[in-house]
Amino acid sequence: MDVAGAKRVTVIPTGAALGADVVGVDLLQRLDEATFKAVEAAWHEHLVLRFRGQRLDDPGLLAFARRFGELDKAPVHAGPEVEDPYPEITVMSNIKVGGRPIGNLGHYEAEWHTDMSYNEKCPIGSLLYALEVPLEGGDTGFSNMYAALETLPAELKRAIIGKQCKHDSSRNSAGELRKGFQDVTDPREAPGAVHPIIRTHPATRRNALFLGRRRNAYIVGLPLKESEDLLNKLWAHASNPGFAWYQKWKVGDLVMWDNRCTMHRRDAFDPAARRLMHRTQIKGDKPYFDPASVAA
C-alpha cells in the first residue's frame, strides 16, 4: 500500500507475523519529513523494515539512523586497534585480516535475544546494512513479541503480571563469555539489569513480552526451580515459528528492527564464506510497564 503523505514510499508486508519491505526509497538521500514520518509509522506497524538495493556508506547509514534518535557508541571493539572514524558503527563479520577478526560475532549461530537487554537502558532499535553476504546461511530471524504476549495462555500471563526478570550480561548473543566476566553458575547471582517481563512500547502504547535472552535469566523473587520452569514455558511459547520471519540477506539490504517489541537470532554459516555488515543502534531508555497501556 502507499503510505499517506509520502508519494514515493510503498510498504509491502512480508505476510508473516512481522516485517515489511519499503520500496522506492534511496536512503542516501535525506528523506523529507513526510516521507520520514511515513517510514517511522511503518516501522511501528511492522516492527522490522527492509530496504533493498541501497548503496549506503557509513555517513549515509548514520545520517538515516540519526533521524530516529541519538545513537549508541559501538559496544565492543573487536577490530584492530586503529582510530575509528565512526564510533557508532559496529562491524559484524567473520572476516579475519592478518589472523585477526575485523568484527564481532564470527560465523556462529546467535540465539533468540533482544539487543543489550542486560543494560539498564536498552536500545530503541538497531539498523544492519549488508556489505558482503554468504551464498547461503547467516539468515536473521525476527519474532513479534506483541503477538507472543497476546497469545500467551491465561495462566502464564497471570504468572508474569508484575514480575521482573534479570538479564545476564556475562555472555554475548553467540553464548561466548565476555571479556572480564566470570562464568555464571547460579542465575540469581548473574550480573545484569532487571526489567519488567511485560513492557510497554512508549510509541505504540502496546505491551510486549520482554524475555531478552534465556541463558542465566532469573525471575526475581521466585525460587530458582520455579523461575526456571516458568522461563522454559515462556520461551517455548515465544519460540513458536508462527511469530517469526526470516531475512535472507542480499548485498545492499538495510534492515531495521524495533528492540522494544521483537527478538532476533541468526543462523550459523560457512566459516570459509565472507559476511560483512555494518550495524548501528538507537539509544533508548529503561524499559517499563505502564498499567494504563493498551491491554494485551
Ligand SMILES: [Fe+2]
Ligand atoms: Fe543482536
